[in-house]
Amino acid sequence: MPATTVLRPRSRTLIIAATVPLALAALLADDVRVRRQLDAVPPDPTSSRTDSTTLVPASS
Numbered sequence: 001m002p003a004t005t006v007l008r009p010r011s012r013t014l015i016i017a018a019t020v021p022l023a024l025a026a027l028l029a030d031d032v033r034v035r036r037q038l039d040a041v042p043p044d045p046t047s048s049r050t051d052s053t054t055l056v057p058a059s060s
Helices: 009-040
Strands: none
Touching: none
């Protein structure tokens, strides 16, 4: 068979079923990595904010 043949539907389903959890795990790991990087940054002494997780609405 030529290499360009389309995968059978069952094979495609198995590939998707294996890929989606891996993608979600990678997304979660990246989120944790970024959160740790943000937590490691020292607070800005020029800012009047006391907590970096507190959101202040922007004035218009």
